[in-house]
Amino acid sequence: MTRFLLRRLFGAAAVLVALAALTYLLFYAMPGDPALLACGKGCSADQLAQVRHALGTDRPLVQQFWTFLTTLVLGHGYSTGPSTIWCSAPCLGYSYQSNEPVTQMLLERLPVDVSLALGSAALWLLIGVGTGLFAALRPGRRRDRITNAVVLTLGSTPVFIMALLLLMGACVWLQVLPFPNYVPLTEDPAQWAQNLLLPWLAIALVTAAGYTRLTRAGVLETLNQDHIRTLRAYGYPERRVVLRHAVRGALPTVVTVAAMDIGMVLAGAVFTETMFGLPGLGKLAVEAASTVDLPVVCGITLLAGALIVVANTVADLLHAALDPRVRI
């Protein structure tokens, strides 16, 4: 276990450094000069050079990248003008555009994605596992086929179309909900839930399909396994066979995939955030990319990559915890 975690940690660090390098390279190659943007309208050549120097974008790429890495591990001092402030590790640097420490910007956005991920995960698990079971109980019958068709349709719907339909349906036609406007949980839990309901639904509806299939397939597969025959041979009631034992067989996969999916949503849900105007990481990422805000872009990529890696590790741990046969 410790060895597994250490190995994972090591692997993750390597992946993340590679990721950061890739991002740096990519955005370095991007047209558009962050200094020019920061400098604004009517910026003279001299001034531009000064701004470049202030941002540090006048140095060679490798040097910039190295600073980025050392800053991440050791922290870095930033001149605000009259004074220098210390950005302590893990420091992702200072945004070119909004003059804020990137770490802080990300931490401000993360709660949105956490809210989004956890809420939608609860919903999609409920919907997915529920319908999966519903379909698995009578495989091949009409309700199985209908569930299958519905789930396939929902699962194939691009999330922005789903979001659009939900917005128009709930806010424009039926007017049962106001237009979502994110409210932090700490501020007003009821408002928080109400405003996130549609985003949760949008993600959950398009994601649940996968879980319906996983659950259905998992339950059916387990029901076909020999040990289920043993249970039947010892007079276990069918309900118990399905609900306790067959579901148990489908559980590790469902939970593992859920962990990975949650990681993905945590790392930013661009469309959902854009459609519902949620101030999350995904939206920040798109904005930062369009303003060549390299520190922010790198910070998000790293955080997103880290979240995905962590989610994968958690998925493996959960898999091991749920399946006694798997050792790590």
Added chain:
Amino acid sequence: MTLTETHAPAESAASPAGRERPAGGGPAGVLARLWALRGGRTALVTVAVLVLVALTAPWLAGLEGQDPNTFHDTLLNSATGGSPDGAFGGVSAQHWLGVEPTTGRDLFARLVYGARVSLGVAVGATIGQLLLGLLVGLTAGLGSRWADALLSRVTDLALALPTFFFSIALLAVVPQSFPRPLLLGLILSGLGWAPIARIVRAETRVLREREYVQAAVLTGAGNWRIARREILPGLVAPVATYTAIVLPQNIVAEAGLSFLGLGVRPPTSSWGQMLSTATTWFQVDPAYVLVPALTLLVCVLAFAGLGEALRVAFDPKASVPVRQRRARREAARPVPSTKDQAR
């Protein structure tokens, strides 16, 4: 006992091993089985129709008498935001699906021309993903321990990439003079090959342990020949099935990027591009939104249905003997469904 007396009682074709029927009989057999499935037939026909529409777009638009880029100012009401005059977004005998608000371009023509981009990009991207995925997966699966370790790490890295975000960045990086549809295809394939590589690698590892592959090794066949003659045919089923799954994902990805305004350049139309300008018009001109949205949905659904049907047609229950624990873990760990769709 003489050798010709081989038909001993127990050697009937119904021996237990005979139950496991591999997907033999070649592509014709699969097609026949696909056709036999109700869903498969519907999906296949729909897909065929859509492909046909894309191929004959100029002819179809000509049939209507319109082209996708001509403005029709006279059909718009300039005082009300440039919305089309007439019911259902200006549906008429000249404009079968009405016209686009603020420009008056013909929606039907844009839709059928858009099919070329949407499908073309998706198909191109899928082919790219397949080629890359097969190359990496096969090399990792059949190559030396080092090649495998290296390629597996690269695959891990590719899987950890926030793909969607990277495609946004890449679309911004590459000069605008580079043909956009081609770029979209390249980016989608460059970022999306990893799941295929992983599947191919895992399957290759499993197949490599199959005794018929071992027998082929013993004949002195080289790696390349083994890959081509023994492994690849065994990959047809999982890869074909996965292809049908990623293709609609690529359609959605292209639509998504175009939806965010990063896809094709004007005046080219694609379904995502049409949707992106249409969303705000929902209340005033619902037809404008529904036309591309439903087309996209039907298309994705048809491909998804095809994938589902292919899975059944190829019989997924083919036994998967796994020897090493690593292989088992990888096989047991499904590819996250998130790579399906950027949310």
Added chain:
Amino acid sequence: MTDPVLQVSDLRVTHPGPVTALDGLSFELAPGQVLGLVGESGSGKSAAALALLGLHRRTPTTVDGTILLHRPDRPVLDLNAASDAELRTVRGPELAMVFQEPLTSLDPYRRIGTQIATAYRLHTGASRAEAKQRTAEALDRVGIDPERARDYPHQFSGGMRQRVLLAMALVLRPRVLVADEPTTALDVTVQAQILRLLDGLREETGMALVLVSHDVGVVGGLADEVVVLREGRTVERGATARLLGDPEHPYTRALLDAVPRLDAPLPERAAPADGDALVSVERLRVDFGSVQALRGVDLTVRRGETLGIVGESGSGKSTLGRTLVRLQDATSGTVRFEGEDLASWRGRELRRRRHELQMVFQDPTSSLNPRRLIGDSVAEPLRVRGGHDEAAVRAEAVGLLERVGLGAAHADRYPHQLSGGQRQRAAIARALILRPKLIVCDEPVSALDVTTQAQVVALLRELREEFDLTLVFIAHDLAVVRSVSDRVAVMRQGEVVETLAAADLTRPRQDYTRALLEAVPRLEAVAGR
């Protein structure tokens, strides 16, 4: 005969298709009695066993006939007509079952103690503590440390899992136990233990036993009465001693004849005892991570001989065989082929010389590419080598197919259109087509029925002479090995325990070999009973 507990008459099982898996089985079973059901693969044994417990319900399979269960103080119950609820109360306390696949028959997610205790509580409503107590007792009875009740199934070997299943049955004290091939997946020594345990339990509790097996020897040692099935039909039924000693039906006789015997006379053969060493193995070690599959094997294979290799599952037989043909690289030690170190063959050289070493695999299903015609599979090695025109290749392939007992007609079939024995013949033809010097046969007949097995063994014997082959014949069945080999190497835990001349196999020097020999069920002993 006392009053029967189970009366089965005219039992029919039809799978959709329709495939008649069982076509009219009738028998009666008294308490403490053992009924043996034998037959080759696909004869309907499992179909019958599952039907007894109503386990075909909820599947498309239909069951006809009556299965009367007699219970003291309660009305007779026709299990085939009983409601699901009634059936549920009977399953476990009245009728229990032990399955063929011990590895997969337990819930992998639950501790074995819990599984036994739950079954107990389900039917008795006993308290947790009592159930735990009973579970411990039952585990103890089947020879498993009750401490291990907290372990998961995967932490047990196959034999131990079968014991756990027996404990599960035991804790409910059923009046009838149906055991479907309870030992097929186990090593002979373990098989002997399980059979002894079953017999002991029967005596202790007076339960009746339906013992299903393809192995006449296994059934013969335990059963009072035997039913021989063939393609679902009852060929012959009678008291064990009579049926085995003096079978009436020709099929029964053929079945008995095909069973390899340790005391059968060895065929006359000019043993090439002094042939030079074709392969010599020195201090061969093969590790898979921390698993030491081979721990220093020394062995010689002489030119022209057949060397048998026996040993229990996991003893390293296959690994040794694979190393001999260089499908597996040695961790240390050397394998010399005609004096050359196999490890020195590399790249092109290796590929060029591969054809001298061939292998025939255990599983006829996976040893042929399912997507290729048999004829092409057999011809493939020649095509790889190149230098032959297509017609010649084809002629050669068909010729060899004919030689192994198949015909040109089979060349144009896919593997799934052949039976297991036929596939194994095709695999042998493929191995032969390159005229190798050495063929390693890794359990080539283990997956085949006894009658087929006998034919394939005979074929190998013939080919050996004709093609001037040196064979390494791996098997876990001592009798089979003895019947083909000149010498036999006995393996255990990655080491060769001893090497004996085939004729001396019944007179081993090592205790381990003796234990192996003793565990083999003996037909002759029963027949003489």
Added chain:
Amino acid sequence: GSGAGSSAGGSSDAFSAATCQGGTLRVLDSAKNSKGFDPAVLYTSGGGAIPRLLFRTLTTRQSVPGTDGTKVVPDLATDTGKPSENATVWTYHLKPNLRFADGTPITSADIKYGVERSFSPQLAGGPPYLRDWLVGGADYQGPYGSGNTDLASVATPDASTVVFHLRKSEGDFPYLAAETQFAPVPKAKDTGKEYNADPVSSGPYTIAGFTKGRELDLVRNPHWSRSSDQQRLACPDRIEVSLGLSPAVINQRLSSSVGQDANAITTDTSLDAPTLAKVSADPALKKRVVTGKFPQIYYLAFDLKKAPFDNQLVREALSYAVDRTALVNAEGGTQLAVPSTTFTPESLTAAHQDYDYFPAGATGNPEKAKQLLAQAGHPNGITVPLAYDTDDTSTGAPAATALAQAFAKAGITLQLQPLGDADFSGTVNTPATQPALSLTSWGADWPSGGPFLTPIFDGRQIVTGGGNFNLAQYNDPAVNAQIDKINQITDYATAQKQWAALDAQLGKLALTVPLYEEATSVLYGSHVKNAYLDQWRGWYDIASVSVK
């Protein structure tokens, strides 16, 4: 004319400046204000909307509806500035008893410091004029560095007087003095880059809470009083700003106007075409729409250094070929865009003079264009690239495609060259990379012909390093001299007349193709009063709006 004053009447009849105080105003904005509120970094016109609530400046715009809204009036200063003879030295005196929100008095040193820090590279982003106008401004690096931290051309002879020394005549200086760079910043409280999150207020409100990109809460500044400030009514007790909302959400919320949204306005989100289409059909909603214009011209810019636009005939051909109706429709119809044939748009009333030298009619005159092209030696038409900004919602793809359509009829093939926001400014505003033709826009930083024409047509404004707006690369010494002469005029009306004449004179050369000017149509909540779009900026003046 914008009709701003009249259309605000819907709710302003019950409005009274005397009793308007109280309540909470909500502002729904799509901008994120992720750069926060640093007076040195902000680039506003006339002090902006929200910044004007926090920062008082030497002068400011006059808060009244109608044309008078384009007048500059004193704010912190007692007058709009005393110019020297040739308008190169400008002197201001501060009103008495001015205080920051923390109670400290506002002195001329705070003004000087505010101007100085806007020169630091760390705080780049503000308007470029100070650097250009002030003596020594070009080399000055702001007060933070180790070198010369004092800008001598800003003098503070006493605590209430500040004197600006310019290196050339600038009659428009009072207009510049309305920008946030002229807001006082107490040196002791300056936190440099961090200042943007919590600046020290000199205006009627101060920041109570600010989450960048999400929300901003403003409460009253206890040290501000109406008696010292004639331009801000500061009616609401509290102003809650939601930032970064999507435009669709803003318009949806304003039109439904339920609950708290009845007290809401927006400072940056115009109605889009579809919402306009909806609003037009609903009389109740229509009443809550105000329209106005910020003087901004959308135009085609030629690079005269590049063929074929070195030839005036070709430029004229393009002027004839343009289809302004299609462009206006692409923008969302007549309520969002008005065709313009002049470079200085009609909405910049004082500096506007009507002309149409190359009449294209409503939908273009391709025949004439073809004829001119043939005359210019291009009988088979021409193919030229057109750069446009994809991220710009108005000049983006719709306008570019509409142009391409119309030009195609005249044998002019446009190769569309879409550029992202960052890319566009980098490419187009750098002469070395500038494409021959670009679709761009220009707005006045204050309502005067000077800032409208000078950066575009003054040859000395050609910047080679980037940030160049004289896209034509037009450099005529005569015109330059003319510009200098007008700059010396300190009388507004006289100066504007001359700017208008200059525009009309330049128009004959077809240095640009003026296309249209943008209009804004904005909704406000049903309880909102005194909501009008001022003529200076074409937007609400939050300081005048009331919810009571």
